[in-house]
Amino acid sequence: MVVSDAPAGANFRVIGVKTCKEVGKRLADMGFTEGAEGAVVRSGFLRDPLQVKIRGYDILIRRSEADDIEITPVGDWNTT
Amino acid sequence: MSDIKKSPLRVALAGNPNAGKTSLFNALTGAHHKVGNYPGVTVEKREGSRFLDGREYHFVDVPGIYSLTAYSIDEVVARDFILDEKPDLIVDVLDSTNLERNLFLCLQFQELGIPVVGALNMSDEAAAKGIKIDVEALSGVLGIPMVKTVGTKGSGIIALLDSIDAAVGDQQATYGNNSRPAHSIRYGQEIESRVEPLEAVIAADAPFAARFPARWLAVKLLEKDVNAYERLAFHKNAAGITAQAKESVAWIEKHYGKDAEIVISEQRYGYIRGAANETVTQVKKPTVSLTEAIDRVVMNRFLALLIFLLVLWGVFKLTFALGAYPQGWLEVFFGWLGGAVNSVVPEGFLRSLLVKGVIGGVGSVFSFVPLIIILFFLLSLLEDVGYMSRAAFATDKFLHAFGLHGQSVFPMILGFGCSVPAIMAARTLKSRRDRIVTILVIPFMSCGAKLPVYVLLAGAFFAKNAGNMVMLVYAIGAVISLIAALVLKKTVLRGDPTPFVMELPPYRAPTLGGLLWHVWEKTSQYIKKAGTVIMAAAILIWAITTFPLYELPQSQIASLTTSYKAKNANVDQKAIASYLETAKAGASLEHSVAGTIGKFIEPVFRPLGFDWKISVATVTGFAAKEVIVSTFGILYRVGTEENEQSTSLRDALRADSQFTPLVAFVLMLFVLVIPPCFAALSTIKAELGWGWLGFAFVFMLALGWCLGAAVYQIGLFTGGAVAAI
Numbered sequence: 082m083v084v085s086d087a088p089a090g091a092n093f094r095v096i097g098v099k100t101c102k103e104v105g106k107r108l109a110d111m112g113f114t115e116g117a118e119g120a121v122v123r124s125g126f127l128r129d130p131l132q133v134k135i136r137g138y139d140i141l142i143r144r145s146e147a148d149d150i151e152i153t154p155v156g157d158w159n160t161t
Numbered sequence: 162m163s164d165i166k167k168s169p170l171r172v173a174l175a176g177n178p179n180a181g182k183t184s185l186f187n188a189l190t191g192a193h194h195k196v197g198n199y200p201g202v203t204v205e206k207r208e209g210s211r212f213l214d215g216r217e218y219h220f221v222d223v224p225g226i227y228s229l230t231a232y233s234i235d236e237v238v239a240r241d242f243i244l245d246e247k248p249d250l251i252v253d254v255l256d257s258t259n260l261e262r263n264l265f266l267c268l269q270f271q272e273l274g275i276p277v278v279g280a281l282n283m284s285d286e287a288a289a290k291g292i293k294i295d296v297e298a299l300s301g302v303l304g305i306p307m308v309k310t311v312g313t314k315g316s317g318i319i320a321l322l323d324s325i326d327a328a329v330g331d332q333q334a335t336y337g338n339n340s341r342p343a344h345s346i347r348y349g350q351e352i353e354s355r356v357e358p359l360e361a362v363i364a365a366d367a368p369f370a371a372r373f374p375a376r377w378l379a380v381k382l383l384e385k386d387v388n389a390y391e392r393l394a395f396h397k398n399a400a401g402i403t404a405q406a407k408e409s410v411a412w413i414e415k416h417y418g419k420d421a422e423i424v425i426s427e428q429r430y431g432y433i434r435g436a437a438n439e440t441v442t443q444v445k446k447p448t449v450s451l452t453e454a455i456d457r458v459v460m461n462r463f464l465a466l467l468i469f470l471l472v473l474w475g476v477f478k479l480t481f482a483l484g485a486y487p488q489g490w491l492e493v494f495f496g497w498l499g500g501a502v503n504s505v506v507p508e509g510f511l512r513s514l515l516v517k518g519v520i521g522g523v524g525s526v527f528s529f530v531p532l533i534i535i536l537f538f539l540l541s542l543l544e545d546v547g548y549m550s551r552a553a554f555a556t557d558k559f560l561h562a563f564g565l566h567g568q569s570v571f572p573m574i575l576g577f578g579c580s581v582p583a584i585m586a587a588r589t590l591k592s593r594r595d596r597i598v599t600i601l602v603i604p605f606m607s608c609g610a611k612l613p614v615y616v617l618l619a620g621a622f623f624a625k626n627a628g629n630m631v632m633l634v635y636a637i638g639a640v641i642s643l644i645a646a647l648v649l650k651k652t653v654l655r656g657d658p659t660p661f662v663m664e665l666p667p668y669r670a671p672t673l674g675g676l677l678w679h680v681w682e683k684t685s686q687y688i689k690k691a692g693t694v695i696m697a698a699a700i701l702i703w704a705i706t707t708f709p710l711y712e713l714p715q716s717q718i719a720s721l722t723t724s725y726k727a728k729n730a731n732v733d734q735k736a737i738a739s740y741l742e743t744a745k746a747g748a749s750l751e752h753s754v755a756g757t758i759g760k761f762i763e764p765v766f767r768p769l770g771f772d773w774k775i776s777v778a779t780v781t782g783f784a785a786k787e788v789i790v791s792t793f794g795i796l797y798r799v800g801t802e803e804n805e806q807s808t809s810l811r812d813a814l815r816a817d818s819q820f821t822p823l824v825a826f827v828l829m830l831f832v833l834v835i836p837p838c839f840a841a842l843s844t845i846k847a848e849l850g851w852g853w854l855g856f857a858f859v860f861m862l863a864l865g866w867c868l869g870a871a872v873y874q875i876g877l878f879t880g881g882a883v884a885a886i
Contacts, residue, residue: 097419097427103232104660106384109426110228111662112262117430126462129558130567130661136430138259139665141554143561146660 082154084133084147087121093152094118095135104146112136113150169217170329173243175270176254177263178225179547179666181282184675185254185312186222189321196682204238205682213322221248227262227664229269231388233591240388243273244373250276250325257287257294257309258667260441264433265426267305268346274374276328277305280321284309291445299440304344313672345376348428351416355409356380362402369396382406383413384422452667456551465555472548473574480536481578481609487531495524518703523696533687534680536575536582541679545671549589550663557661563643564650566590566659569599573642576606577635580841584848585683592659598649600848601857604837605642607635610786613805614832617790621811622825630829638833645864653856698839702784704754711752713745746795755780769831769869770824770877779831785838823876827869834865 087093095117098105112135113119119135129144174189176182186194190209199206207222223242224235231237243251251270255263260281270277281287281294300307308324310317348356359379364370373392381389383406390406393399413421459468499516506512543549553567560569568590575583583603590596607615612631619630718741725740726732750756759777766776778792790805797813814820836842836858846854 098423103657104662105420106230106422106426107228107232107660107662109423110230110265111664112265112430114423114427114430123456123460124462125460125554125558126466127558130554132456132460132554132665136259136261138262139667141550141557141661141663141665143557143661146662 082152084119084121084131084142084150084152085144087152087154088158089121089123091158092118092120092155094155096151096153099149099151105149108142108146108150111140112138118155119152167214167216167326169219170250170325171246171248172218172220172325173223173248173251174220174254175223175239175243175251175266176225176280176282177227177256177259177266177664179664180225180254180256180263181312182222182225182254183312183678184672185280185282185310186220187674187678188310188312188315188318189218190220196685199238199242204234211322213319214326216326218322218325220252226266228266230384230386234593235591237388243270243275244392248275250278250329252278252280252321252325253305254280254282254312255307257281257284258290258292260292260294261430261433261437264303264436265429268303268429268433269377271303271305271345272374272377272380274377276331278321278324278328279303279305279307280310280317281307282310282312284317285311285314291443293442293444295440295442299436302436302439313675346429346432348380348425349431352383352413352424352428355383355413359383359402359406359409362398362405363393363396366397379406380425383410384425385410385420386422450667452547455668459548459551460554465551469552469555469570472543472552473571476536476539476543477574477578479539480532484532484535488528491528491531492524495520495527498524513707514700514703517707518700519696521699521703523699527688530684530688532579533582534684536578536586537680537683538676540571540586541676542671544589545669545675547666547668550665553661553663554665561661563647565598565643565646566592566595567661567663569595569646572599573603573606576603576608576642578609580604580606580608580837581687581844582683584841584844585687587848594650594654594656595659597849597853598646598654600845601649601853601860602642602646604841604857604861605638605645605834607638607833608786608837608841610838611832613787614782614789615829617793617805617807617810617814618825618829620805621814622820622822630826634829634833637830641834641864698843699784702755702781702839705758706750706753706755706781708754709752711749713748717748718744743795747797750777750792750795765866768873769827769866770819770821770873771828771831772819775824775828779835782832783836783839783842785840786832789832823873827873827876830872831865831869834861834868836861 084093095113095115097115098108098113117136119133122132122134122139124131124144130141131144131147133140133142133147174182174186186207186209189211191211194207194209197206197208204224209220211218211220221242223239226233226236226239229236229240231240242248251273253263253267253270255267267277267279279300281296284294287294294309296307296309306324306328308317308321310321347353356376356379359382360375363373363375363378372395378389378393382393382402390403393402393406396402410421413424417424458464499520502515502520503512506515543552549568549571552570555567556570557567560567565573569587571589572583572587575586580603583606584600587596587599587603590599615631615634616627619627619634623630721741721744722737725737729736756773756777758780760773763771763773763776766772771779774793774796777796778789781792782789790810793814794807794810797810797817814825842854842858845857849857
């Protein structure tokens with residue numbers, strides 16, 4: 082499961098980034114590393130880009146980047 | 162200690178973007194600062210000094226970055242500055258409300274073997290959010306002295322300076338005789354078993370290790386940093402170490418089952434989490450913040466774009482409506498100055514040069530200064546408040562489809578006002594390729610100076626639909642800029658798409674001092690340019706429209722007078738004099754270098770339906786696009802001071818059988834697409850260099866010609882369908 086699968090409001094825990102060149106390292110440097118907790122806050126018009134909370138701050142990423150971040154759900158996504 | 166004169170210290174002020182670095186820099190250095198560029202790049206470099214207890218602290222502001230991976234120009238500049246210029250100390254400005262990610266960079270600085278002091282900035286905001294930081298414990302755990310500061314209020318500054326002083330004094334004790342920090346991040350047993358041997362072999366070459374900190378380089382090699390391998394080439398055992406590093410990378414990747422550079426980042430965050438667990442506590446449950454409450458509206462899926470357009474409209478309106486007043490005053494002032502010089506300097510070259518060349522040229526450039534001041538005040542305000550990231554959020558999806566970036570939107574829309582500040586505003590783009598594309602397509606957004614040309618031509622030839630015609634040209638310009646961006650991104654600026662990874666900072670109240678600082682920087686840069694490049698260009702345009710001097714022969718003046726009187730009964734002396742003056746100006750322009758060029762290039766413009774008069778007007782248009790209108794005024798012998806509303810000029814244009822509605826439409830398109838005025842061209846040069854300026858010039862000229870020729874030929878073929886409108 083990846084970040085782009087998570088609905089708005091869903092909490093998650095990062096498993097890791099499927100690294101591909103620059104963007105993987107960049108996401109890791111911004112805090113998307115194994116065990117980090119985060120949440121999808123909202124997405125833009127046409128569901129892109131995404132506002133994601135990670136390590137207590139907010140970041141904007143495109144859906145294509147969110148596809149590279151593997152996560153496990155935290156809490157019940159259906160109630161969010 | 163204060164009675165001893167201590168050696169000055171060079172301190173690099175570094176940190177994440179949005180950590181309040183600029184306000185802390187201002188609080189540290191006060192008014193003593195200068196702005197320049199880092200060598201070879203347009204990244205701004207601020208320097209300033211502070212004196213305390215007999216010591217000079219010379220601060221150099223390093224661009225705001227998140228990591229030392231060197232993916233963006235800012236990161237390269239920061240890394241090279243610290244590695245190559247070796248400051249005495251680094252002050253890392255940390256956002257106390259967001260400590261984990263901010264410490265990620267801090268730990269990389271520590272590895273560089275230069276003393277680091279952490280400024281826990283925005284500590285008031287952290288306290289308000291219920292984040293409690295045990296400063297002493299954190300300093301102890303990380304081995305980095307930490308001081309609480311609030312840059313916007315100037316608090317903690319003296320404590321920070323004292324801490325810098327102490328850290329430099331402790332350097333010998335902390336670092337011993339080599340630059341190996343006594344205390345630095347541990348990556349865990351497995352990684353350390355690979356870092357330490359590498360470190361040892363690197364340190365074996367003592368002169369090399371004195372230049373590049375061995376531990377930092379060892380870690381960077383494991384992170385597969387290309388630049389680190391390049392620097393390693395100076396080592397006497399470069400080949401052996403490279404092989405050992407590659408072997409270690411392979412071992413780590415096999416052991417962890419993921420890329421080595423990711424493993425290193427994870428270990429760093431793991432280490433930070435450990436340190437933070439012991440020293441940072443959340444004493445109050447976070448509530449729904451004001452930022453989140455605002456963003457529920459501002460970043461609402463459906464409202465975001467609408468609000469963005471409103472903000473844009475507001476910026477646009479304020480800039481050009483408010484700016485019109487001081488702009489008018491400046492024009493009056495330069496007009497008065499011209500008049501004053503006129504009455505003091507005797508008639509001749511010098512007067513003409515001073516009044517028309519220098520004062521006219523520089524005056525028209527200086528009249529933009531109020532616009533630039535207002536515009537950059539508003540843009541800095543939006544940036545400092547934190548709106549820019551929201552604007553990127555609102556527009557990225559749309560712009561990305563054309564190979565642009567969410568952050569391109571402001572510079573591009575500003576292009577409707579004036580290309581000069583718009584091109585400068587593209588600095589907010591972090592990726593060089595995105596910046597180049599944005600700057601290259603900005604001139605297609607019709608600037609304010611092109612409007613008079615459209616109004617004149619549309620009014621003369623499409624009187625019934627003049628407004629729609631002008632709108633159509635604007636729309637065509639916007640479409641061309643998007644298509645051009647797409648084409649450029651697919652051809653000359655091809656490459657991996659730049660990732661859109663952008664911090665969304667909370668809304669913060671801006672400080673007036675900070676805003677004025679930004680405005681002053683931008684404005685002074687523009688004025689400097691106006692004083693040099695643009696002045697030279699203004700004089701050049703004056704020269705080619707003036708020389709060689711040509712006097713209308715007396716016989717011709719007489720015959721013109723007779724024919725004018727014959728055509729117009731009951732004219733007074735004044736009308737005749739003004740008619741003759743226009744005729745003289747027209748004849749002198751026709752015989753000048755510009756006129757010669759116009760006639761010489763006329764055949765080139767034939768396929769577009771342009772005669773030599775239009776050619777001359779496009780040449781003089783490089784001074785400023787609205788000059789095209791006054792050039793027509795002179796060439797069509799209507800008057801020397803014509804404007805776009807002049808009915809006599811419209812009539813004169815219509816009376817010219819060469820000038821069909823089709824030609825008028827083609828000319829509008831041509832003016833839209835061809836290279837912008839000198840002021841804009843010199844701004845492109847300043848931002849991107851001669852190479853890209855040359856490319857932009859040729860690209861726009863070729864596109865303008867092809868588009869014009871295509872439309873004209875198709876128009877002729879379809880029997881002047883446009884004329885029927």
